[in-house]
Amino acid sequence: MGTLKAIAHPLRLRLYRSLFVAGVATASQLAEQVDEAVSLVSYHLRKLAEHGLIEEAEPRSADGRERWWQPASEGVSVRDEDFRDAPEQAAAHTAFARLLVDQRSELYRTYLDGRHAWGPEWNRAASDSETTLRLTAAELKRLNEELLALAKKYDDEGRAAEAAGDTEGRENVALHLYGFPFRT
Structure with a gap:
């Protein structure tokens, strides 16, 4: 706390x-x-x-x-x-x-x-962008895990390239993903 x-x-x-x-x-x-x-x-x-x-x-x-x-x-x-x-x-x-x-x-x-x-x-x-999906809670959890793993893969690759001297054109990028249930 x-x-x-x-x-x-x-x-x-x-x-x-x-x-x-x-x-x-x-x-x-x-x-x-x-x-x-x-x-x-x-x-x-x-x-x-x-x-x-x-x-x-x-x-x-x-x-x-x-x-x-x-x-x-x-x-x-x-x-x-x-x-x-x-x-x-x-x-x-x-x-x-x-x-x-x-x-x-x-x-x-x-x-x-x-x-x-x-x-x-x-x-x-x-x-x-915004996409409305029809998912179960388990599917949403899996989707979030896969999206985070994909983002981490890109971050790891970018950091490795930068460490090797490939800094041209690199900027900080914010990626905000929200996945939550709602009812209309």
Whole structure:
């Protein structure tokens, strides 16, 4: 519950996402990205570290005063079954999920507002689609697992190519997939 509360803070979630994209960064670098004071960012980074979400990284410069941070794992996984028997925790889970949706929507709105700057190649590659499927819960679970595995395959290949020096044209790409039941 404490870990969920730690990351379910708007600034902490933005910092975690920025750090995840960067791989490693200092509080100063992250403060610049989120447009907040370094002291405030340092405080929130320490809170994330207290809950095992991030950890100190090997220094990347000779300046011993700089603290470098990195994600402590490959991501955060929050599952409904972790909260099913505790209503107060379920409320925190819902609040966290809503915060994720809000930040993901803001990220996409930022792209939409500035898409002209990306050029035709990126705009043709970007997608916005919705598909309505008729599935069972088991089929939806399997579909989600397969989509995540496919996304991870592409990420692994891209990171390997980048590590080999193939950096031309590579950008961070957000892929948001939602699969949920609804009734009309």
